[in-house]
Amino acid sequence: MLDNLRTGLRSALKKIVGASDINEEIIESLCKDVQRALLQSDVNVRLVLTITNNLKLRALNEQPVKGLSRKDHIITILYGELANLLGYTGETIKSIDKIQRLPDEGLSFKAGEQNIVLMLGIQGSGKTTVTGKLARWLTRHGYRVAVIGADTWRPGALTQLKTNCGKVNVEVFGDEEDKDAVSIVKNGLEHFRKQVLDVIIIDTAGRHKEERGLLEEMKTMYEVSEPDVVLLVVDGTIGQQAYNQAKAFHEAAPVGGIVISKLDGTAKGGGVIAASAATGARVMFIGTGERIDDLEQFSPTHFVGRILGMGDIKALLEMAKSLELQADEGQAKRLLGGKMTIEDFYAQMENVGKMGFKNVIDNLPGLSGMVKDDQLDALQEKMEKWRFIIQSMTKIEKRSPDIMNDSRRKRVARGSGMTEHDVKELIKQYTNSRTMMKQAKGRQMQGMLRRFGIG
DSSP, X not given: OOHHHHHHHHHHHXXXXXXXXXXXXXXXXXXXXXXXXXXXXXXXXXXXXXXXXXXXXXXHHOOOOTTOOHHHHHXXXXXXXXXXXXXXXXXXXXXXXXXXXXXXXXXOOOTTSOEEEEEEOOTTSOHHHHHHHHHHHHHHTTOOEEEEEEOOSSTTHHHHHHHHHHTTTOEEEOOTTOOOHHHHXXXXXXXXXTSOOXXXXXXXXXXXXXXXXXXXXXXXXXXXXXXXXXXXXXXXTSGGGHHHHHHHHHHHSOOOXXXXXXXXXXXXXXXXXXXXXXXXXXXXXXXXXXXXXXXXXXXXXXXXXXXXXXXXXXXXXXXXXXXXXXXXXXXXXXXXXXXXXXXXXXXXXXXXXXXXXXXXXXXXXXXXXXXXXXXXXXXXXXXXXXXXXXXXXXXXXXXXXXXXXXXXXXXXXXXHTOOHHHHHHXXXXXXXXXXXXXXXXXXXXXXXXXXXXXX
């Protein structure tokens, strides 16, 4: 995610971390590196100057709090300024002096009622894909959801929407024969009226922000559906153009929140988030990949922590909580006591697989961004092999892998469809992990968790 911005900011931090002495020259160099990284990510020039001027002023004049080194204090300042950049808003992107803090809240719905979410966005923004991801996100959080497909402009839009929502068992109302989008919305709302639902999402047509017909349709759609919230989907590759786009739609239908799509491989992500925030609507979600689960609630502080390599332990815990990944008490004692069995090893692999290996790595402090995508793909492939190998082992072999000999390895290799080398590699990895856990006896892990306030 945002590889250019991440690489640039981390390179800037290395100068501070590696410096023998913190002086004005080092701080000036840091500010220039931060400016370069932000400008290359298409962040508005005036916003960049504001953040780096604040960084320089505070780094030179503020005294670190007790127990914090000057280096750590400067990193903390940069962290806070970047979070402010992505979490503040004003009437226009140029009104830096009139910037106000955005409320720190996400979607909220009225209990016992059908809440309407109206999705807006120009063609190609990924709106239909985001609608399916949002339906998935809401169902995971306990909401009963239905969707109305009112995009009559793009061929195949309804089919795509039904395919995406079908993956998460969410009903979609649509009519391929009806080309009147407003009529479809009316009929859809009537269709779902008697059902027990918490949220109805309306997917709309997208053309171009300057097309009069589209904006007029949006106004009528807004009046007919009376949505509780309007979400604007913005393509993460367009950078500062997001401001004018959001402004045009906001005038047609008051935008209550913004979803940034396609943020997994763009150099302009910093610009699109900053520009969107400057419209006055909160960035609520970001799309971080192609899978149906690759939508996450946006938090400026968590986002900046991951870019700077500080990780996002809270996000990782939320992922685990949403999957109800709670090891039994006996397993936890074995892990922390250095007595891990291969079944425990397998259980941990299962959990990591459910959360997504890349998500886990990105959210761990010290590892975020340190593993490249091709390395992650190789690790993921290796984990899949190990999964099949472990499933082919007997209960006794799982509990006591030390008994594995040549004949057992050959049998497991045949049963799993893998090679004997793959089986040996798994046993070696398990043995190394168990040895490390046994030597540490859980103290190092417990210490790390306490450092991040969760132990």
